[in-house]
Amino acid sequence: MYNFDMTKNIRLYLEGLAPLVVISMVCYMYKDDLELLNIAMLYLLPILFTATRYGRVPTFFVSLCAALLFDILFVPPVLHLTVHDMEYLFSFIIMITVGQLVSALATKAAKTKELEAGEKLYEAVLGSLSHELRTPLAVVIGATSSLLSKELKLSDAERIELCESAFLSAKSMQELIENLLASARFESGGVKPTFSICSIDEVVGSALLRVEKKYSKEAVFKIADDLPSLNTDALLLEQAFYNILDNAFKYGNNVKVEIESSMNDLIVKVCNDGNIPRDHELSFAGEKFCRLSNSIGIQGTGLGLFLTKRTVEALGGECEIYIKDGYFCISIELR
Amino acid sequence: MKQIIIIDDDQAIRKLLTLALKGAGYETLDAVNVEDALNKVALRVPDLVLLDLGLPGKSGLSFLSRFREWSDAPVIVVSAVSQEDKKIDAFELGADDYLTKPFSTNELLARIKATLRRYSGVSTTHLLECGDLRLDLVARVVTVNGCEVKATPKEYELLKLFMQNIGKVLTHNWLLKEVWGVGYQNEVHYLRVFMNQLRQKIESDPSRPKKIVTETGIGYRMVCG
Numbered sequence: 001m002y003n004f005d006m007t008k009n010i011r012l013y014l015e016g017l018a019p020l021v022v023i024s025m026v027c028y029m030y031k032d033d034l035e036l037l038n039i040a041m042l043y044l045l046p047i048l049f050t051a052t053r054y055g056r057v058p059t060f061f062v063s064l065c066a067a068l069l070f071d072i073l074f075v076p077p078v079l080h081l082t083v084h085d086m087e088y089l090f091s092f093i094i095m096i097t098v099g100q101l102v103s104a105l106a107t108k109a110a111k112t113k114e115l116e117a118g119e120k121l122y123e124a125v126l127g128s129l130s131h132e133l134r135t136p137l138a139v140v141i142g143a144t145s146s147l148l149s150k151e152l153k154l155s156d157a158e159r160i161e162l163c164e165s166a167f168l169s170a171k172s173m174q175e176l177i178e179n180l181l182a183s184a185r186f187e188s189g190g191v192k193p194t195f196s197i198c199s200i201d202e203v204v205g206s207a208l209l210r211v212e213k214k215y216s217k218e219a220v221f222k223i224a225d226d227l228p229s230l231n232t233d234a235l236l237l238e239q240a241f242y243n244i245l246d247n248a249f250k251y252g253n254n255v256k257v258e259i260e261s262s263m264n265d266l267i268v269k270v271c272n273d274g275n276i277p278r279d280h281e282l283s284f285a286g287e288k289f290c291r292l293s294n295s296i297g298i299q300g301t302g303l304g305l306f307l308t309k310r311t312v313e314a315l316g317g318e319c320e321i322y323i324k325d326g327y328f329c330i331s332i333e334l335r
Numbered sequence: 336m337k338q339i340i341i342i343d344d345d346q347a348i349r350k351l352l353t354l355a356l357k358g359a360g361y362e363t364l365d366a367v368n369v370e371d372a373l374n375k376v377a378l379r380v381p382d383l384v385l386l387d388l389g390l391p392g393k394s395g396l397s398f399l400s401r402f403r404e405w406s407d408a409p410v411i412v413v414s415a416v417s418q419e420d421k422k423i424d425a426f427e428l429g430a431d432d433y434l435t436k437p438f439s440t441n442e443l444l445a446r447i448k449a450t451l452r453r454y455s456g457v458s459t460t461h462l463l464e465c466g467d468l469r470l471d472l473v474a475r476v477v478t479v480n481g482c483e484v485k486a487t488p489k490e491y492e493l494l495k496l497f498m499q500n501i502g503k504v505l506t507h508n509w510l511l512k513e514v515w516g517v518g519y520q521n522e523v524h525y526l527r528v529f530m531n532q533l534r535q536k537i538e539s540d541p542s543r544p545k546k547i548v549t550e551t552g553i554g555y556r557m558v559c560g
Contacts (some may be wrong), residue, residue: 169440172438194420198524199531201542202549209543221542229524234552 016050016062024069036074037103038089043070047095051102063099063220067092118224136169143169172299179303182239183288186310193315200230200266200334207241208257211249219248221256227261228302230334232315237334240267240311243304246331248272251294254329268335276328285321305330337451338379341365342372342398343387343413350387355440361447370392373401380408383451388414388421388429396424403429407449413438422553426506431503433553463498465528465559468537468546470498479537487516490533497547497557506554530555 023046027039034042043066043308051063072079075088143166146152147159160326185191212218230246250257252272277285277292284290286305295302308330309319317334339361341352347503353363363380365374376384377524384402388395399410409431414421422433431453432446461472467480475485477494486494492514496505512528519525534541547555 170437196552197527198552199524199527202527203551205542205544206551208547209548212543223542229527238551 012054012058016054016058019046019049020066021172038072047099048102051099057104059099059103064097067095090273130253140150140166141170144243154173173218182307183303193236195231197231198234199228202240203234205243207238215249219257222258224260228264240308245309251275268332271327271329273327275308279323282321295318336362337382340381341385344391344467351484359444361557370396379408384410386412388411399428409454410509465498478558484536489529499560501557504554
C-alpha cells in the first residue's frame with residue numbers, strides 16, 4: 001500500500017515537471033528572441049497545469065523548480081543562483097503564489113463537482129424509489145377503487161383478480177419498505193446483532209424455502225457433511241440470505257446454492273445464470289442504490305445486496321462477488 | 336361459539352380483525368391497552384387472545400405475564416418486524432404463536448384454527464398423526480407412509496413433543512429442557528444434531544424440511560397437511 005502511494009506520488013511530480021522541462025528547453029532555444037518578461041509568463045504555464053490537476057504540494061514543488069530554473073537559465077548572471085535585481089525575486093514569489101491560488105481554486109471546483117454528483121445520485125435514488133413505491137401503490141388504489149365503485153359491473157372472477165393484484169402489490173411495497181427501514185437502521189448504527197449458536201443449513205434453508213415459495217421454483221441445494229456450528233445472529237443472517245436468493249431467482253433461470261466448510265470457516269455460495277451483469281461492473285455490485293446493466297426493466301431498488309453485504313460484515317464475515325462459467329456468484333464466508 | 340379477544344391500540348386494525356374473525360365464525364371482543372384487557376379477560380376468560388406487543392403504556396409482554404399467572408388460554412402474539420427480538424421473550428412467557436405484521440387474514444385464521452384445535456380437549460388416543468407420519472405412544476413405534484422408522488430414544492422423545500404440539504413453535508430452550516433436562520439449555524448444538532438426524536428419517540427432502548420447519552432464531556414448529 002505504502003509503495004503504491006510512493007510510486008503514485010513520484011509519477012504525479014514527474015508529470016508536473018515534464019511540461020516545465022519542455023518549456024525550459026523551448027525558451028532556452030529562443031532565449032535571444034524572447035524577453036525575460038515573456039519567459040516568466042511562459043513559466044507560469046507548467047505551474048498552472050500542475051495546479052489544476054494535482055493539488056497544493058506538487059504545485060508548490062513545481063513552482064519552486066520553475067523559479068529555480070528560471071533564475072539559473074535566464075536571469076543574469078546566467079547559470080548562477082544569485083539574483084542581482086530584486087524585481088526577479090518578486091517574480092519568483094508571484095510564481096509560487098499564483099500556483100497556490102490556482103490549486104486552491106481547482107480543489108474548490110472539484111468539491112463543487114462532487115457535491116453536484118452527490119445531488120444527482122440523491123435525485124436518482126429519489127426517482128427510483130418514488131417509482132418503485134408509486135407503481136404498486138397505483139395498483140392498490142386502482143384495484144380497490146374499482147372494487148368500491150358502484151358503476152362498475154364486475155364478475156366474481158374479475159373481483160378476485162383485482163383483489164389479487166392489490167394484495168401482490170402491497171406485498172412488494174412491504175418488502176421495499178422493510179429494506180428501506182433496515183438500511184436506515186444500519187446507517188444510524190441501530191443494528192446490534194445478538195449472537196447465538198445455530199446451524200447454517202437451517203438458516204440458509206429457511207431463507208431458501210421462503211424464496212422458492214415466492215417464485216414457485218427450486219434451486220439446486222448442496223450441503224456438505226459435518227458442517228461446524230455457527231455463532232451468529234440467525235435472524236439477521238436469514239434476511240441477508242433471503243435478499244441475495246431473491247435476486248438470484250429474480251435474474252436467473254437456474255440457481256445453485258452450496259454450503260461447505262474449510263477449516264473452521266463456513267462458505268455459502270449463491271449462483272445464478274440467465275440475466276447476469278458484465279464483468280467490469282462487478283466492483284459496483286452491492287453499492288447502495290446501485291443497479292447494474294442487467295437490471296434494466298426489472299423492478300428493484302438496489303438495496304438487497306447492499307444490505308446483505310452490510311449484514312455479513314456486521315456479523316464478522318466477508319462477501320465476494322464473481323462471475324464463473326456464465327454464473328453470477330456471491331460467496332459468503334463466515335467464521 | 337368460540338370467543339376471541341383482540342388487544343390492539345390501533346382502531347383500523349381492530350376493525351379489520353373483528354371483521355375477519357366474525358366472518359370466520361368467531362365471537363369477538365376488543366381492548367385498547369393492558370388495563371382494559373386485564374379487566375375484560377377477568378370478567379370472562381376468552382377461548383383465545385390475540386395480543387399486540389406494541390401497546391401504549393405497558394407493553395403486551397406485561398399483559399402476557401399477568402395473564403399466565405392464572406390462565407392457560409392460548410395467546411397469539413402479533414407485532415411489527417422491529418420487535419422481532421421480543422419473539423423469544425414472548426414464547427418464554429407462554430405465548431402459543433407469533434405473527435409479524437403485516438400478515439394475511441388466511442395466515443391468521445390458519446394459526447387460530449391450529450391453536451384452538453390443540454386446546455380443544457386432551458387427546459385420549461395413543462395414535463398421533465401428522466400427514467403420512469404416525470407415532471404410536473403405546474408401542475413406541477414411528478411410521479412414515481406405513482413403513483417403520485427406527486428412531487433412537489432421544490429422537491423419539493423429540494418427535495413425540497412435536498406431534499403433541501402440532502402447529503406450535505417449540506423453542507430451543509424448552510426442547511432442551513424437556514428432552515435433555517435442566518442444565519442443558521445452552522447446548523443448542525445437541526438439539527441441532529438430533530434434529531438433523533430426525534429430519535433425515537422423516538422428511539422426504541431433509542434440506543427442505545416440510546414437517547418440522549425451522550423458526551429461525553427461535554426453535555421449530557411441526558406443520559401437517
